Amino acid sequence: MKALIIEDEKPAQGKLLRQLNKTPYDIEVVKYIDNVSSSVKWLSQHQSDIDLIFMDIHLTDGIAFDILKEVQVVKPIIFTTAYDEYALDAFKANSIDYLLKPVDFEALTKAIQKLEVLQMQNISETKSQLDNLLESYNQKYKERFMVRVGDAIKSITVDQIIAFVADGRHTFIYTQDNRRYVVDFKMEELTDILDPEKFFRTNRSFIVQKAHIKTVEKYTNSRLLLHLVLELPKEVIVGREKVKDFKNWFDN
Template sequence: MRVLIIEDERPAANRIKQLIAGYLPEAQIFGHLDSISSAVKWFKNEPAPDLIFSDIELADGQSFSIFEQVHVKSPIIFTTAYDQYAIKAFKLNSVDYLLKPIDPAELEKAILKFKNSQLQPQIDLSQLQNLLKTGNVNYKSRFMVKIGERIQSIAVDDACYFFSAEKTTFIQLKEGRKYILDYTLDQIEEMLNPQQFFRINRKYIASIDAIADIFSYSNSRLKIKLKGCEDNDILISREKVNVFKGWLDG
């Protein structure tokens, strides 16, 4: 069995590979594709895989664009941060949708569903795209933080940016204080409204209000200055530049 992974976050791709190896030990897993452009090129030059795992939000846009540009008959299991009730209506055939961070039990169910059906999916991509645009998503509005012996609720709207340092994740508030959060940056990214927050790189997720300055940098990258941040080496990769500009334009 040939399995293809389309995922732009390497930790997430490695996690999927580990889980698949446990449930589909016979599978041949390809090195993951991380963009729409690389996936389109791959499908045009390679035989179709038996199963595809695809993230919805990639660095250069939504993965639906891949399947609009090339005809793909392979069953697809999407991984997504969108609310389980919003996607429930689409669980009607061998295609499934897994919420991130992926629950191993849910992945096992999806693979069993694929094994038992072996049906070619009838993917209504336009319907799912329209659903994602309607805003039927429950984004996190508050985080609980520990301050000494006290537990305090912090509004997401008060966050300037989130960052990781020395294997610890922090929320930096607009008024200057920062607090430790019991989540990884990958998990936090899935909880936040993508219209309000952007994953700058592996270390930072910034509010749109936190962007103080933007500079052109070498190799077609951008250098970002965040309000209240002393880090002067915050870079956006060349692959994310267009998506970042689109985010700023709203």
């Protein structure tokens, strides 16, 4: 069985390969790719050379779903993700498995066992599964985030989130109980997966939830200053170019 690994982290590539070598299945990894654009190009030309794809969700230049939008994938996919339940319900419903990083050997073995069932299906059935997955992704806004707390993983529903804050190389979630968690998303990605009726990006550093805004006041240079139910480390300012859109959103 020949496999393609789409993964942008070298340590994760190596660990997945080591785990694959421990399974009772004869799997040959024929290619490693670490970004969306190269994946689209390679799959367009060589998809017939493989039997299985291991696909990380977050890549250097986008997310896995961008690949599926650009090229017709008819091979079974096992998705991998660090700590985010990205449409996991859709994965399960469509018999497409996922692995939570760090990759667990038992989960990996079960995922490959599921592949044996997928291989008995015809191409049109597999394509239909992927189409359903894309439809689910395109229509459903994110309802929860999985975050690390020490060695554990905690589920945070969006209703608990006051704001997302970009600080340096990290993005943080601030919650109602005055806690802060690192989340594995860039601000640009969050604007695509959050419900725009609930969340608004005020500037490069903040995305706020409407339900947790206490007051809005005028600020210098025709900007707005937001006061949230929880005081954040920095002032939450609505940039002048976004004031009109913010008012329309907030009044809606």
